Amino acid sequence: MVDTMRAQRFYADSKTIAVEDVPIPELHPGEVLVKIAFCGICHSDLSLINGTFPAMRPVVTQGHEASGTIAKLGPDVTGWKEGDRVVVAAGRPCMACANCRRGDMSNCLAIQLMAFAYDGGWAEYTVAQAFGLTRVPDNVPLEQAAILADAVSTPFGAVVRTGKVGIGESVGVWGVGGVGTHIVQLARLVGAVPVIAVDVKPAVLERAVELGADHAFDARDERLSEKIAELTGGRKLDVAFDAVGLKSTFEQALDNVTVGGRLVAVGMSDESPTVGPTSMFGLTQKQVLGHLGYQNVDISTLATLVSTGRLDISRSISEIVSLEGVSSGIEKLERQDSNPIRILVQP
Structure with a gap:
């Protein structure tokens, strides 16, 4: 050598x-x-x-x-x-x-x-x-x-370990790139239903459906929250994954989580999102969980x-x-x- x-x-x-x-x-x-x-x-x-x-x-x-x-x-x-x-x-x-x-x-x-x-x-x-x-x-x-x-093990850890996604739970994934794509696949594999992909690119949303998402929506859709509620019997999401890490994706994902649901933050940036008024955060009993690695x-x-x-x-x-x-x-x-x-x- x-x-x-x-x-x-x-x-x-x-x-x-x-x-x-x-x-x-x-x-x-x-x-x-x-x-x-x-x-x-x-x-x-x-x-x-x-x-x-x-x-x-x-x-x-x-x-x-x-x-x-x-x-x-x-x-x-x-x-x-x-x-x-x-x-x-x-x-x-x-x-x-x-x-x-x-x-x-x-x-x-x-x-x-x-x-x-x-x-x-x-x-x-x-x-x-x-x-x-x-x-x-x-x-x-x-x-x-x-x-x-x-690229696959971090989503696995997010879905199985941090998010603890259960069979039949509803899941939303914000950002369907390198990490989000595999969150979609793994959420489906463990039995989540429906699995909803959220992104801003039509080609990415189409790919997400091909790889396992039940539905795919544009993050800019003014009826996004309404559509998610319709698909989940009015409950919104049991678990949301922010695979982007921007202030906008974090806050939009959190807004679409049900009472007592979980937001798993996987994506990272230098932006600083908020959880809104502490009174509402406490009343809705939502959980925000940071995730890194596997x-x-x-x-x-x-x-x-x-x-x-x-x-x-x-x-x-x-x-x-x-x-x-x-x-x-x-x-x-x-x-x-x-x-x-x-x-x-x-x-």
């Missing part, structure tokens, strides 16, 4: 990216070197570049939705071998906080996010902790496996669902670009050219 690899590096001071030759990292105990097959471009990557998210390192390799094969085992790694097909976890526990010290790593108080706190997957290789890897079934394409780490076991669950045909994410791969094409992919995602669900990088 050569000593260097190609990587797309982000420079915080100038907010620029560049493909460079960098040293292949050394492995510490419990780590493996993964040869990257595919890695997604996520809105959070854009948020780091445009300054919405503060940089944690002066220079970092971005990309946190990565799949590939194990190229090398570090010291003390068992249960894995070179050539194994894997998905890399998009974060790692700090191993030093109060929760980590008592063995509760899934609730780490200072979780380190891949591509922010340490180098990610827009590179030929990346380092991963062995205990955070997920094995990819042979019949699951590695390009689909890559997006399980965040548990590593969720990736394994999703891989099984894809492998057995229960979940079809084949249409979620909108385009594949090279390391040199990352800038183009970022621009397309930012402009929403052709309404991409996920654009992947293939080093």
Whole structure:
């Protein structure tokens, strides 16, 4: 193996990216070197570049939705071998906080996010902790496996863990892009009815219906709340998901939640929505729940669902670009050219 690899590096001071030759990292105990097959471009990557998210390192390799094969085992790694097909976890526990010290790593108080706190997957290789890897079934394409780490697992966590969507509950999804599309699919999979998609683009709304939404409405429709009420017997929604994170989407989604219902905020921005008068918020007993990420076991669950045909994410791969094409992919995602669900990088 050569000593260097190609990587797309982000420079915080100038907010620029560049493909460079960098040293292949050394492995510490419990780590493996993964040869990257595919890695997604996520809105959070854009948020780091445009300054919405503060940089944690002066220079970092971005990309946190990565799949590939194990190229090398570090010291003390068992249960894995070179050539194994894997998905890399998009974060790692700090191993030093109060929760980590008592063995509760899934609730780490200072979780380190891949591509922010340490180098990610827009590179030929990346380092991963062995205990955070997920094995990819042979019949699951590695390009689909890559997006399980965040683009699908974060919606899974939002639907199953935070939103706790039950069979027969009504669900609304604001924003049906990379995250919202999979919330729609997973809400349907767990038995929600009806599943209502809300967006501003006709093509996106049409796609949402094709992928599992029972109904799709324009967020600008003056009769939106009335239509949702009609579909739910006057109750409005049991659970609403804001996959955009704007003030307007958050507040519109909350307004369409029933008494005692839940709003799950998944999308992120620098805008500041409100819940309205505290008197009404208390009287309606609505719950607003923030959501981020997933548990590593969720990736394994999703891989099984894809492998057995229960979940079809084949249409979620909108385009594949090279390391040199990352800038183009970022621009397309930012402009929403052709309404991409996920654009992947293939080093």
